[in-house]
Amino acid sequence: MRRWIGHPQNRRLAEWLETGLPADVDAHIMTCNRCAARIEDLAEPEPVLARALSAVLAPPTDLVPRLHHGIDGKLRNRADLQFLAGLLVLPADAARLLLTEDE
Numbered sequence: 001m002r003r004w005i006g007h008p009q010n011r012r013l014a015e016w017l018e019t020g021l022p023a024d025v026d027a028h029i030m031t032c033n034r035c036a037a038r039i040e041d042l043a044e045p046e047p048v049l050a051r052a053l054s055a056v057l058a059p060p061t062d063l064v065p066r067l068h069h070g071i072d073g074k075l076r077n078r079a080d081l082q083f084l085a086g087l088l089v090l091p092a093d094a095a096r097l098l099l100t101e102d103e
């Protein structure tokens with residue numbers, strides 16, 4: 001096994017966090033408080049970063065009103081369509097009635 005001279009670099013600590021390897025890093029962390037603390041820092045996302053991430057990932061605050069607006073618009077369009085269809089069907093029914101009376 002390779003012996004460490006000094007502390008492992010952040011890249012190796014991050015690798016150890018993900019995979020549990022290499023074993024020599026494992027052995028070093030068991031005996032080095034400084035690197036154990038560095039591991040904790042690497043494991044926990046920075047509060048600023050965590051806040052920024054949750055701000056980016058959170059749904060927009062106006063999402064619900066926008067959804068309602070969209071749904072209302074669709075319902076209104078459907079009502080308009082039904083009204084238009086009614087306007088077209090009515091004369092057709094009247095015409096059919098007139099034609100059948102003539103026969």
Ligand SMILES: [Zn+2]
Binds near residue numbers: 007032034035036
């Ligand atoms: Zn160390």
